[in-house]
Every structure is written in structure tokens, then in C-alpha cells.
Amino acid sequence: MAPKTYNSSLPPIPSSSTFDPGRPHTHTHNNSNTQTTSADCPFCHISAVFRPYNPANPPPPTSALLDPELTSPQASAFVVLSTPHLVAFLDIMPLSTGHVLLCPRPHRPKLTDVSPAESAELGRYLRILSAAVVRATGVADWNVVQNNGAAAAQVVPHMHFHVIPRPELRDKRSERFTATMFGRGQRDELDEEEAAELAGRVRRAVAEIVWADAEGGAKL
Template sequence: MTRNSDCVFCKIVSVEIPASVVYEDESLICFLDHNPLSPGHLLIVTREHYVKLTELPSDVSSKVGSVLPLAGRALLEVTGAKGFNVLCNEGAVAGQLVQHVHFHLIPRFEGDKLGYRWVAGSYEEGKAAQLTDAFQQAFTASS
């Protein structure tokens, strides 16, 4: 099992740092965020130390995909939230503060004043088609 001795999430996985663990299995651990954006804010963290989502092997990413709805159902039941956001910050430019891949599940309530700046744009003529082609090639190359 790959761990990083300087990583706060690896220390939680190895129980060097306490956490309010709500779920764990052979691949993942899920616990309450210590500094929640709203009550019941969960983190899903891989047991092994991977920095980014894009580094995850398929068996671990499959596990993430299967645990997300499970955690979401538990979150809705326990918190009474009407919905939630799933967030993964990939890289410093996206706001990744802990260099160990993790997924936030943030309970949402009517009038909670949480949110983010979402300034929707549009594509110049031909740009969407150019991006579509580039993405299709990238998917083909990486699968």
C-alpha cells in the first residue's frame, strides 16, 4: 500500500490522525470533512496515495464510482439535505489543497448561500467542432 508520510489523508488512512469515519472498504475511506461547508460534508479518499484523479487505476476509480451513490444516499438520509454537490479539485489551479485525490460530497439546503462563480460562455464559430474532434482523439488514445 503506497503512503506518503507527509500527507494528511495518508495519516488519516493509517489512523495516525483521528477522523470521523463513516465508511471504509479495501480501496476507500469516507469521513466527515473537518472543516465542513455544510453539516454532513463528506470526503471520499483512496487508501493508497494518488495525487490526482487522472492517476487512478481503473479498479480504484470503479470503486469510487460505486461508492459515490452509496455515500450520496447516506448523506441525504442522515442530513435531510435536498441535494448535494460532488467535487474533485484536480491540481492547484482548480483549488486542490491536499495532494491526495479526494472527492467532496457537500450537502445542500434551500437558502444555504453556498455556491460558486459560474460565468457561462459560448464558443466562437468552429471551436466546438475543433474541441469535439480533439476530445474524441484523446479518448481513443487513452482507452
């Protein structure tokens, strides 16, 4: 199948060429009550080392923009979306295949700490990322989860959404579909080779949906 040729008359999207992979990214925002980075926050580390790129035209898997080893000595990170305001990546201990985290680049402990611009972009890409995960995994049902504070089960104090595919589970005796509780059973670490391939599928799906939106609307 020939690669898709995108309509050059579509609304322009900022080019990833405007971002220098070799330079630290600085956050600009209008929320002076919240710090922009935290030295011991793993999500701040991911945000700092992965440069923004154009979601409609993601770089190839071999690009330095996507090198999972950038987070060394911390665990490798597999980025599926990276804009000036936010970053999304595969969960290191997924509840299911395709479990993705979406967070603002600056250190925002809770949802109420994000800036208006960050909030708008989170809302836009939460939908796009959900659709992309469905396309990449083939799982039609999913959960969006967002926790605020330790009492609400937030583990990393950097605001983030979980997009979690929920494969169908059929009870063999009743032939009825069942649902499972979050956190039940063994959670295994990502297999890096499988994660790299899955992240590539999600990035491609994100690009397809961004372009479809620009052409008149994307559907799951």
C-alpha cells in the same frame, strides 16, 4: 421498532474480521507510477490507521476501528466508510453539516492517478455515500466536487471527492430559492460530539443502502 433482519442469502460481502486493526495496512495495486503513501499527507495518515470494515455491517461506535483519536496528534477523524480500496470521513472544516470526503487509500495525487479497481470502487461508493448523506442529514440537494491540482483549488494533494449537502436557502422578499457560492462565509471546525453522532448516522445509512442494492436497488 425491531432491528432489521437481513436476508442471509444475499451476495456475501467481505467480512471486517479479515482485517487486523493492530497491523499496518499495505496497499496492493497495479499503478507503478504513483507512490502508495506520503509521510506528510493527512489523508494517507487516516488511511493507514483506520482498518477496512464491512460496509453492510459497520462496527459499533465504540469499536477500535472507528476511534477518532487514532489520528492523534493530528485532528480527530470521523470515518463513515472504510473498504480495502478507499476511505471516507467527515470534512474537518465543513461547508455544511454532512460534508464528507471520499478518497482512495493509496496516495493518488490526482484522479488520473487512481487504478482501475480504485476508480470502479470510487464510482460505486460515490453514489452510495451521496444517498447516505441525504438520509443522514435530511438535505435533498447536494454537490459532488473533485479538484485536480493547486490551480484547480485542490488543497490536499491526495485525490478526493467532496460530497456537500446544500440546504435550501429562501429569499425572504421573493420567496425564491437561492444558491450560495462555495467558500463564502465562515467555516467552523467540527464539534466532536456532534460529528461522532453524525458519522454514526451516515454509517448506518450506508449499510441500509448496500443491503437495499443487494436486494434489488436503493432509492434516495
